[in-house]
Amino acid sequence: MADLTLHDSLSEIAASDWDALAAPEPGRPVDPFTTHRFLSALEASGSTGPGTGWQARPLALREGGRLVAVTPLYVKAHSQGEYIFDHGWAEALERAGGRYYPKLQVAVPFTPATGRRFLGADPCRETLWRAAIGIAARNRLSSLHATFCTAEEAAALAGVEGTLHRVTQQFHWQNRGYGSFADFLSDLSSRKRKMIRKEREVALASGLTFRSLTGDEIESAHWAAFWAFYQDTGSRKWGRPYLTRQAFDLFHQTMRDDILLVLAFDDGRPVAGALNFIGRDALYGRYWGCIQDHPCLHFELCYYQAIDWAIAHGLQRVEAGAQGEHKLARGYLPVQTHSLHWIAEPAFRTAVDRYLQAERRAVGEEIEVLTSYGPFRRGPDRE
The missing domain is CATH 3.40.630.30 (Gcn5-related N-acetyltransferase (GNAT))
Known part of the structure; x- marks a missing residue:
């Protein structure tokens, strides 16, 4: 019954x-x-x-x-x-x-x-x-x-x-059997390919270094840094962030193997980050933020690093969240x-x-x- x-x-x-x-x-x-x-x-x-x-x-x-x-x-x-x-x-x-x-x-x-x-x-x-x-x-x-x-x-x-x-x-990136980011770029029109290369060059020219962390690679100091990034973005977009600080601690305790945290470092100090969740077939971009503004940093952290990681790990798509027609030029289709x-x-x-x-x-x-x-x-x- x-x-x-x-x-x-x-x-x-x-x-x-x-x-x-x-x-x-x-x-x-x-x-x-x-x-x-x-x-x-x-x-x-x-x-x-x-x-x-x-x-x-x-x-x-x-x-x-x-x-x-x-x-x-x-x-x-x-x-x-x-x-x-x-x-x-x-x-x-x-x-x-x-x-x-x-x-x-x-x-x-x-x-x-x-x-x-x-x-x-x-x-x-x-x-x-x-x-x-x-x-x-x-x-x-x-x-x-x-x-x-x-x-x-x-x-x-x-x-x-x-x-x-x-x-x-929404706008999603689809993996068409790419073996590398260069393979993805070769699938684009010449103008868009040049634009993305230029944006990545600009992001790297800032002198920042980038790390993609998951599982036990993610440390408490990384979460402390990301909390500052998240608060800044949340307060500007929503008035107050939706998640509490404890939520990130619990994610670390129970879900760190399901998380990809991409961080940008300035002389060893985290200054920006993007939080992604990992599914069997997809990478889900959820939050990003920064305490330093750099040209093209958002595109690099949220879109290109995500595509790089998805290709390297055989995922079929990247979902970068709600809205954003600017994603179209960067390979994310509606x-x-x-x-x-x-x-x-x-x-x-x-x-x-x-x-x-x-x-x-x-x-x-x-x-x-x-x-x-x-x-x-x-x-x-x-x-």
Whole structure:
């Protein structure tokens, strides 16, 4: 007999049971962000939880007492840290006299990376989604959202009554069988190849040295330095950083083998860094920052060093986070991202649905145009 349980904390579910569903494959997880160690680090560090606007309420499905499916569900008091922007929806509903917050969110907090959001056998995902809709409806919440779900999940669940499908875009670098960064450059048009070479030369001309660290190579001093970088970027972009200092300590304790920390040193002192998470097939760029400004330093740390490392380690792609058409010239092409939305109020749902239909057409057209302007060689000289 199936039993659905709404939990108050991820700690109420054993890590081994959760990861048997989130990362069933042997070896490195395909998706490091849905692992118990990542999500519990956010919760244990106070990055999510009381006062953050992200309250974990994981939803679990059991059969005969055995955990068969879970989803990372959160009660949200705002729309920050999601990267699928619905601020305009909130403003519209509240102008009409409604209340948008709190809402429910199936998501990995602060992480615009596509991955499975319904963990377990495929037939269970509709059960979990319908259960989450029921929770939102019974509690008279405005809406339920599943952000950065897979295309397969979106296709399977978009037909559930009241569910809306949203398509947005990101820029990803794809490994086309390159053996080196030089191989990647040879695949580009002459103008873009020269631009990237020049940017790398400018970054190196600063006199900085670069190190890519993972696992036990990462030391406490490196995290102390990166915390300063992260605070600077976070305070400028979001008003306050999403992650607490303890989150980085917990990442080091439980996830350092899943982390690539690229640091720039000035005379032996770290002055800038980029934090990446390592999946089985992809490198995920998440945060960067600096305490010294140097020309082209951001491009070198966040894009070119990531491509270098991905090629050297046989990864198929680099996902450099949300937004950023400037990534196009540097070999990152637009791809679709998907989310699902359930809106309680029928008239408001209809209005959002009309908007999303137009947005999907616009995104499709934009991806087609941007891809045509990509940096790769065309014509008979391209193999």
